[in-house]
Amino acid sequence: MSRVPRFRISEDSALPGAALEAWRRDGLLVIEGFVPPGDCDALRQSADQLVDAFDPSEVATVFSTHSHEHAASEYFETSGDKVRFFFEENVLDDRGLLTRPKAVSINKMGHAMHDLVPAFQEFSYHPRLVALAEFLGFDDALVIQSMLIFKQPGIGGEVTWHQDGTFLLTEPQSVTGFWFALEDADLSNGCLWVLPGEHHKGLRQRFRRVGGMLQIEDLGAAEPFDLRRKVPLEVPQGTLVVLHGR
Numbered sequence: 367m368s369r370v371p372r373f374r375i376s377e378d379s380a381l382p383g384a385a386l387e388a389w390r391r392d393g394l395l396v397i398e399g400f401v402p403p404g405d406c407d408a409l410r411q412s413a414d415q416l417v418d419a420f421d422p423s424e425v426a427t428v429f430s431t432h433s434h435e436h437a438a439s440e441y442f443e444t445s446g447d448k449v450r451f452f453f454e455e456n457v458l459d460d461r462g463l464l465t466r467p468k469a470v471s472i473n474k475m476g477h478a479m480h481d482l483v484p485a486f487q488e489f490s491y492h493p494r495l496v497a498l499a500e501f502l503g504f505d506d507a508l509v510i511q512s513m514l515i516f517k518q519p520g521i522g523g524e525v526t527w528h529q530d531g532t533f534l535l536t537e538p539q540s541v542t543g544f545w546f547a548l549e550d551a552d553l554s555n556g557c558l559w560v561l562p563g564e565h566h567k568g569l570r571q572r573f574r575r576v577g578g579m580l581q582i583e584d585l586g587a588a589e590p591f592d593l594r595r596k597v598p599l600e601v602p603q604g605t606l607v608v609l610h611g612r
């Protein structure tokens with residue numbers, strides 16, 4: 367198993383040159399201690415308040431007027447400028463009603479907390495992130511989507527191997543993921559797994575609308591993921607993992 371290097375920012379938000387080399391070589395950059403514990407906790411507290419205020423019957427209304435597949439697709443597709451809640455598989459019945467308490471049914475929240483919720487806005491546009499985007503050489507970086515991923519105990523589908531560029535395709539391909547550990551993440555609670563260097567092989571799939579429905583389309587050329595090199599990324603709270611879109 368290859369070892370993924372870890373870095374820390376200095377007090378003035380700087381990183382060593384070796385971090386840039388790692389980013390280019392591996393297509394990922396692990397920065398421990400990037401977010402102070404208090405900022406992680408504040409974000410989780412804000413998320414808890416959003417969950418408390420969320421009325422799951424809003425989802426049932428969407429689901430009651432469409433087929434399940436159509437409703438799920440529309441609910442997802444129109445969430446880019448909203449704060450919506452997405453459930454784990456098999457927690458909604460045929461009418462879109464929850465079969466267990468909402469707080470332990472949510473898979474993720476998305477996709478515009480960075481523009482709509484003050485604590486997320488402060489977190490997402492923090493000067494240390496601006497400094498990092500400059501360090502990585504991003505030109506005119508924009509925050510286009512935010513997600514908070516819950517890892518519910520005892521329930522939940524696997525997040526399969528993917529490239530974020532499949533879902534957020536731009537010309538030229540430029541999407542970059544900033545994944546923050548809001549609590550310690552390890553093998554027992556659903557840490558990330560990564561394939562260092564795999565981004566050199568190009569984008570494999572694209573998410574697009576076919577016949578009114580979103581589908582995955584193979585882009586052809588690229589070879590399959592080399593899963594022999596997969597690495598679990600166990601990281602402490604406050605770690606940032608920057609992920610190349612390919």
Ligand SMILES: O=C(O)CCC(=O)C(=O)O
Pocket residue numbers: 513515525530557558
């Ligand atoms: O489940 C996770 O933490 C990773 C999610 C992810 O890879 C993604 O949303 O693109």
